[in-house]
Amino acid sequence: MSYEQFMRLEPLLPHLESITLFGKYEPLVCKDFTKIFNKISEYPIESYFSTNGIKLTREIAESLVGRLKYLTVSITGFTPDTYKKSMGARQLDRVKENLRVLNELKAERRTELPMLRISTVAMQDTLDEIELALDFVNEFDAVEGLQVTSFKAHADHLRHLMPLSDIENYRKFCRTAMDYAEKIGVKLDLQSGDVESNEEQTRDLGHRYCDMPWHRLSLQANGDVFACPVSYDPIGNFLETPILDIWRGSTLSTFRKGVNDPENMNEDCKNCTHCRHRSLLNPEANDFSEAERYIAGMTRI
Numbered sequence: 001m002s003y004e005q006f007m008r009l010e011p012l013l014p015h016l017e018s019i020t021l022f023g024k025y026e027p028l029v030c031k032d033f034t035k036i037f038n039k040i041s042e043y044p045i046e047s048y049f050s051t052n053g054i055k056l057t058r059e060i061a062e063s064l065v066g067r068l069k070y071l072t073v074s075i076t077g078f079t080p081d082t083y084k085k086s087m088g089a090r091q092l093d094r095v096k097e098n099l100r101v102l103n104e105l106k107a108e109r110r111t112e113l114p115m116l117r118i119s120t121v122a123m124q125d126t127l128d129e130i131e132l133a134l135d136f137v138n139e140f141d142a143v144e145g146l147q148v149t150s151f152k153a154h155a156d157h158l159r160h161l162m163p164l165s166d167i168e169n170y171r172k173f174c175r176t177a178m179d180y181a182e183k184i185g186v187k188l189d190l191q192s193g194d195v196e197s198n199e200e201q202t203r204d205l206g207h208r209y210c211d212m213p214w215h216r217l218s219l220q221a222n223g224d225v226f227a228c229p230v231s232y233d234p235i236g237n238f239l240e241t242p243i244l245d246i247w248r249g250s251t252l253s254t255f256r257k258g259v260n261d262p263e264n265m266n267e268d269c270k271n272c273t274h275c276r277h278r279s280l281l282n283p284e285a286n287d288f289s290e291a292e293r294y295i296a297g298m299t300r301i
């Protein structure tokens with residue numbers, strides 16, 4: 001998103017409590033990132049984003065320290081080789097160095113911001129690194145702890161890595177993760193919950209109770225506005241319609257009625273793919289290996 005596109009959202013800024021500066025992609029490849037972040041920082045808005053940390057340079061860190069509230073760094077694979085296997089590039093050392101510099105700047109400026117969190121994807125072949133992941137959190141003083149998202153498959157050869165492909169192994173993993181986190185005093189957030197709680201909380205609706213479209217909108221660089229980050233069809237375009245009209249409009253209001261009502265549920269919500277709300281056991285919410293269309297207007301190429 002360019003700064004000019006972003007400025008179409010300016011009328012919204014005085015009304016916002018919080019803003020999340022990422023979507024499907026890597027936010028630090030946005031050439032106007034710092035300019036946009038500086039604009040947001042003029043308002044008392046709680047800001048947060050998630051990054052793979054590769055482009056978290058000293059220059060970017062300088063602009064974030066003391067102003068960004070939360071920063072999540074996504075790492076799957078906590079040795080150079082397993083990182084390369086899961087993330088596709090040999091960049092773990094660079095990410096660690098970037099985190100060291102960020103922490104030095106925080107210490108120099110005597111600030112706790114941004115509060116760090118490490119996020120990792122639980123795949124059947126990464127589950128045995130959970131202790132390394134929790135130790136990493138302590139090593140880099142990530143006070144917001146470790147967030148674990150469960151893997152969704154986007155290709156046939158990745159299906160066996162989903163939690164539901166070996167649910168007993170995933171159940172064991174949840175127990176090990178909770179026990180070790182408690183032992184070393186690290187905050188742990190299993191985003192989908194453990195298997196038992198996820199099963200119980202998704203039984204009635206097919207997904208966990210969700211209030212997301214009452215608090216947030218998901219905005220794309222091309223102006224498309226989505227009722228939530230994992231819905232498929234836009235409810236408007238903020239480059240064509242004022243964003244506050246979309247927020248108050250009938251399309252969003254109709255979508256909201258279909259979020260938690262089992263009799264009248266939106267197709268998106270029936271198989272909700274959101275990491276915090278989806279069912280771990282429903283194949284349609286986890287297996288996209290055959291899907292041609294995907295969330296927020298994505299298509300297979």
Ligand SMILES: C[S@@+](CC[C@H](N)C(=O)[O-])C[C@H]1O[C@@H](n2cnc3c(N)ncnc32)[C@H](O)[C@@H]1O
Nearest residue numbers: 024025026050051052074119121149150151152
């Ligand atoms: C889509 S990324 C976008 C933001 C940024 N590039 C990052 O790496 O944090 C957001 C999160 O989704 C997770 N993720 C990526 N692919 C996933 C998959 N197939 N299943 C579950 N989570 C996934 C990433 O690890 C990351 O924590």
Ligand code: SF4
Nearest residue numbers: 210228268269272274
């Ligand atoms: S798709 Fe999921 S996250 Fe989005 S509104 Fe529906 S239940 Fe909530």
